[in-house]
Amino acid sequence: xxxxxxxxxxxxxxxxxxxxxxxxxxxxxxxxxxxxxxxxxxxxxxxxxxxxxxxxxxxxxxxxxxxx
Numbered sequence: 414x415x416x417x418x419x420x421x422x423x424x425x426x427x428x429x430x431x432x433x434x435x436x437x438x439x440x441x442x443x444x445x446x447x448x449x450x451x452x453x454x455x456x457x458x459x460x461x462x463x464x465x466x467x468x469x470x471x472x473x474x475x476x477x478x479x480x481x
Contacts, residue, residue: 441449
């Protein structure tokens with residue numbers, strides 16, 4: 414019976430700590446979220462284009478060398 418009570422106490426302490434941590438979270442505003450999402454999408458698209466260009470250039474170079 415002592416172990417069951419100890420387990421319940423641990424669960425209760427864990428949930429109390431979890432609630433305390435969630436109160437510390439600073440959630441972004443809608444404006445911040447929109448700006449950050451836009452920045453992520455733009456950077457992703459730019460990196461995708463750069464990778465595609467590098468892939469094209471490397472493939473063209475390899476094809477050129479193979480045909481020699």
